[in-house]
Amino acid sequence: MTVPARLSIPEYERLNHRDVSLGNHSIHYLDEGEGFPLVLVHGSPTTSALWRHQIPTLSKRFRVIAPDVLGFGRSVAPDEGGSFAKQADALRALLDYLHIDRYSFVGHDWGGPVSTACAAQRPDQIHQWVLINTTFRPTYQPPWYWKPFTARLTGHLLLIRANLWGRKLSNMMRAASDPAIGEHYLEASQPVGNRRTFLRLERLEGYPALMQQVVDALPSLPKAPLILWGTHDAYFRNEHSELKALLPEARLVMLDGGGHFPQEDAPDTVTAELNAYLAPLGLPS
Numbered sequence: 704m705t706v707p708a709r710l711s712i713p714e715y716e717r718l719n720h721r722d723v724s725l726g727n728h729s730i731h732y733l734d735e736g737e738g739f740p741l742v743l744v745h746g747s748p749t750t751s752a753l754w755r756h757q758i759p760t761l762s763k764r765f766r767v768i769a770p771d772v773l774g775f776g777r778s779v780a781p782d783e784g785g786s787f788a789k790q791a792d793a794l795r796a797l798l799d800y801l802h803i804d805r806y807s808f809v810g811h812d813w814g815g816p817v818s819t820a821c822a823a824q825r826p827d828q829i830h831q832w833v834l835i836n837t838t839f840r841p842t843y844q845p846p847w848y849w850k851p852f853t854a855r856l857t858g859h860l861l862l863i864r865a866n867l868w869g870r871k872l873s874n875m876m877r878a879a880s881d882p883a884i885g886e887h888y889l890e891a892s893q894p895v896g897n898r899r900t901f902l903r904l905e906r907l908e909g910y911p912a913l914m915q916q917v918v919d920a921l922p923s924l925p926k927a928p929l930i931l932w933g934t935h936d937a938y939f940r941n942e943h944s945e946l947k948a949l950l951p952e953a954r955l956v957m958l959d960g961g962g963h964f965p966q967e968d969a970p971d972t973v974t975a976e977l978n979a980y981l982a983p984l985g986l987p988s
Contacts (some may be wrong), residue, residue: 708759712883715755722777725796730821731777732770732797734763739983740803741839743769744794746812746837748868748901749964750776750891752884753811756970760978765807770797773819774900776891784899786909787813791820807831807981812938812967813904817840820913823920830984833929833977836963838942839933840949845905845941853906862902866892875937878967918949927952928982933961933969954980 710718719734723762732750735758743761745753763768773793774780784792793816798806807830810818815837822829841968850858852867861867869892873879892898904910930953932943947955956976961969 706970708756710755712752712755713972715752718755723797723800725793725800727781728773728793728796730770730773730777730797733758734801735767735769736765738766740755740799740801740806741765741913741981742794742806742808742818743767744804744808744810744814744818745769745772745775746810746814747904748775748872748892748897749812749888750774752887752920753964753966754774757966757974757977760974761981764978764983765981768797768801768803768806770794771891772814774897776897779894780896780900782896782897782899782912784901784903786903787816787820787913787930788909791824791913792819794818794821795824804828805830805984807833809833809835809977811835812835812837813965816910816914816917819917822924823917826920826923827926831925831928831932831980831981834946835931835965835973836933836936836939836961837937838946839914839917840920840942840945841911842887843907843910843914843942843945845907845938849938850904853902858902858905862905863895863898866898868892868898868901875962876964876967877962878964883912884967921949926950929953929976930955931958931961931965931976932956933958933963933965935960936963 743754754769771778773790774785808818819839869889879885958965
């Protein structure tokens with residue numbers, strides 16, 4: 704069996720990086736390959752580097768667009784941070800700028816709400832979609848032990864002052880124990896607007912109303928998405944069961960030991976599952 708290519712951080716930096724000014728924001732994104740567009744939307748507190756192991760395989764069949772979501776990496780948010788709605792609108796503006804009117808997408812972690820909210824604005828544009836360790840359930844609540852990260856005082860101290868997400872990412876991502884990987888994500892968390900974005904998202908600011916729009920748009924979206932789920936996820940835990948209830952025709956694939964960041968911690972399996980499920984428009988999946 705052919706082992707999918709993996710990229711180091713220096714190799715990721717040599718990919719086709721682009722920047723564009725859209726309204727009041729500068730959006731950074733990767734644009735690799737040719738053909739039918741596939742949009743990869745990362746979560747917190749990562750960057751488009753999260754997809755670097757999947758891009759070499761997927762870009763053989765797709766034009767892969769992988770942005771740094773607003774408030775992450777080189778798409779730096781204003782000092783007050785970027786909300787879910789602003790991120791979805793920034794992603795929509797990027798797709799419009801690139802004249803992409805039909806595409807498939809993969810959303811991970813908070814990239815799930817961002818990508819699905821963007822899709823809900825124009826559901827007729829979606830060919831296929833994949834969710835990885837995420838949710839868009841409007842009533843979702845974090846586990847009780849997450850409260851210190853969202854409380855008024857301790858949330859500010861831990862996420863903004865101490866930059867815990869950037870400094871302790873290896874607690875949830877095994878791959879971040881590698882200094883080069885850990886340092887990439889730590890550097891991306893330095894701008895204060897990015898760290899305030901982390902906190903605003905953890906507090907689910909504006910999330911319920913925006914996700915209700917996604918639920919309302921479900922009848923217009925393709926019926927059978929793929930759900931990839933890394934086991935032993937300390938944040939979303941068993942949320943895959945709730946997602947399957949919302950999406951009864953979805954295919955659910957459990958990634959044993961993949962954790963919250965299976966693209967980094969189970970990369971070959973994620974690549975294989977995405978490559979098997981996704982197909983350019985006009986070809987069978």
